[in-house]
Amino acid sequence: MAPEPLLRVRGVSKSFRGARGGRVDAVLDASLEVGRGEILVLAGESGSGKSTLARLVLGAEEPDSGTIEFGGRAVARGGGGVAGVRRRCSMVQQDPYDSLNPRMAVGESVAEPLEAHGVGGRAARRRRALECIAAVGLEPAGDIAARLPHELSGGQRQRVAIARALSTGPDMIVADEPVSMLDVSVRAGVLAVMARLRSERGVAILYITHDLATARHFGDTLALMYRGRVVERGPVARVLASPRHPYTRMLLGALPSPAWRPRAAPPSAGAPGPGGGCAFRPLCAHATPECARVPGLARRGGDWDVACFAPLGG
């Protein structure tokens, strides 16, 4: 029997009030799993629902429907599950300044989640903070800990944010575009830090990115979102080598350079395609009358899941 996944998201939907009174379906019937120590890459164009799904996993938003379980316990706002998740699943944001107090020595910012969870005394928290700062490759840790965020480089600051996320000893780190604001020359080093946390400490990582070229080397599994739905989900290298969903194929065909960036958000991101059914139907060269219904994410004769009635290469 397969081991119980660390994170299990099943049929989750979340809509928001839109600009002109309508609803925006940010996440639609999305399902995914992350195993212990697994790196899942969540990709998709701007507005496809990646950050909303991450916020749902962290308990910062409540789903309209569907279930989210972390370590076998339901994650729900106000349901008592969230406090447990906060400690066992932490967040690294795109901009490290979002999690670091600009007027606080970074060592204190790293220790702060421990204080919030009432873990250890002051001296033990300080030791743990220094250990986490060293674990993300910042040395000497004592010297770094005494600095203010602006006294560090961008790459160092993001490493400190990772150290902070690590302080409570989480089972999973959710990293929403953690290197996209950094200088290209330091991105690989920051990703290598996270890869090491996985290999040495077994921390699972939900890594949100637009950069599929990097994802290939960093991730185990790829989940691709299109307009709120997960449309393809499988081993990252194999999916990128022979995508089954026509949307994935289109993205890869459009790869202009190793560092692929998506197109701008379509004007109706999140909305279903004209006439309902598969949201990709209006752009799909392989659409059939069957596509007037929404295809669920399923194996469909291949080695991984795809939400398409006529997947490629199947």
Ligand SMILES: Nc1ncnc2c1ncn2[C@@H]1O[C@H](COP(=O)(O)OP(=O)(O)OP(=O)(O)O)[C@@H](O)[C@H]1O
């Ligand atoms: N709090 C909110 N209120 C209203 N609409 C929202 C809210 N949060 C997200 N949305 C909408 O939900 C959709 C999905 O947004 P989300 O931020 O999850 O996308 P994303 O895939 O993370 O995009 P990006 O790559 O640009 O970060 C978008 O249409 C967005 O405008």
Ligand SMILES: [Mg+2]
């Ligand atoms: Mg986002």
